[in-house]
Amino acid sequence: MEQHDVIIVGSGPGGSGCAKALRNQGVDVLVLERDALPRYKCCSAVLFGQTQVLLRKYFGKDAPDSVYCTNDKYIDAKDVREWDPVSGYKPYVWEIPKDGEVFPSIFQNVWRNSFDKWLLDESGAPWRDQTRVTGFTVDGDHVTVQAGDTAYRCRYLVGADGGASAVRRILRPAGSDPAGASVAILQSYFKLESLGKLKQGSWTVIFDKDIGEMLNCIHQKDDYLLLCVGGFRGRNLRESIEKLKALLAEKFDVRLGDKWRDEGCQLALAPPFLGEGRVLLTGEAAGHIYLNGEGISAAIDSGWRCGMAIAEGLKSGRDPLPVYESNCRDISAHIEKCLAQIHFLAV
Template structure:
């Protein structure tokens, strides 16, 4: 995926996640010249359980076709999601399909981006932009820290939850939302739970509002989500003891421990579609469904951003109002999804 030397594109996309890839795929298929600037080298690690639920599977199939074998980890198909309050398993979360894909985000996202057909500028970081009447001028830092100036008719900020594009559009925005912290551990070990399910533990006695666990290849992966400011290590210790006590967790070694922060934009319905000729998609725009499922909305909103651009070019109308209108059903669906969290008292804790 080498970059060419072009500095003018129809659309520049920041971020090579599912939102960026879905936008790129639609635009390239129609004939737009598209570049994706990704700040990391691909394949890149992304903290994620890597579960592709029913809706995401349908969107994948519609936009990209079925994913190849190499993006899956074992067990490749999970039978479902089990919800476990108070040291017990009470229910299987209802799913529209009999299985969930279990993928590694590194290879999954790289596959999506490869399928898009866009020019992919790896290790190219969006650091700023300015807008003119009919174009966006983006400043991109290349791997040698040299500045590259790219002119595009539109910029799609698909640069994830800590979006620089969003921050440049409104530097006060990040202060208006609340942030939660997530940490995930990749361990070797064992637990008395069926490996073909994904588990969510919501025990009000735990500091973490949410503890999760599942298998990925040889790893037992578990993590916690908690409010920013709470001691992460004590949350992890407490959840570990909880899993040891109720489910006989035995950890031999912790091979990797990663964390991130996630805003409550989706929980509060505080989405940000963009500004002018800059559209935000996926988590950058605030889309994430209940239990932290975000691949489906990233695919959907990336695709919608591309649709809005096509419609704006065909009609001569400004792109942002078109995009805002297209996003309405997705916003409603996202906000509704968090109603389930209210029932499980997660939203109250967040």
């Protein structure tokens, strides 16, 4: 049976942050990814200021030109605005300082498939794609991980498998995880024929509960306009996209062509849970997401801290989980602060 010190489930920013910290410490790690890489992810794919700072801190570099949208590389925080049918435009605060640190206000507009693959390669960890982890068992000081017909063995397993984490569900089966509310999200990319009255390089968050309760927003991705809608259980999000299209045509003179693709996901408003024993969770699987929608920074940061705690645990023989939990307190506190300060629900 193939054996590694650490197996990471998921090759998003949480998995890559963790893999990078482990590889820097010389730990033997393998990343298992369900999808074929590079994979798409339901995301606006904007690197906010904190993400840029963390890339330099942990990966020693900025995202390369190859992952950016080409025509609309940057979004100035001043051009991120909210709009509602009664009062029109207002400034929208997407990111707030963390522990007194103010982040860059020029955001980077990227493609998630290229960005995530670049980050994974930068981690230096070997990976296997099209490998869905379906289960695991802990036996003494080892974990046996099942991916279809293949079994792997490791000393620590990291669930970096996103908001619908299978690893979290196995640790805390339905009913035992206080998952809280969840929002369904649908994003559709439409060929952009005319931006009409929308400003080039802008990002608009639409507060109209007739369209959806949360995260209704639009911004350009190369030749496409990305329409995103979100709603609580029971909302028909295809209808929401049609309503948003109609509003864009009527109020902003936007002209859209054919749809290129849809992406959907579930955003769980779950409290942080960092794992049990030899199985640790990181990124969105751990509940590390700033609920205005920014999650790449929280994932890279918690992934890195998870990897560092495991590397230290492997050297010292001490349990890494309490170290990881203690090192993540500032992330959890910032999540709470964002939740209290940022306005994102159209209800």
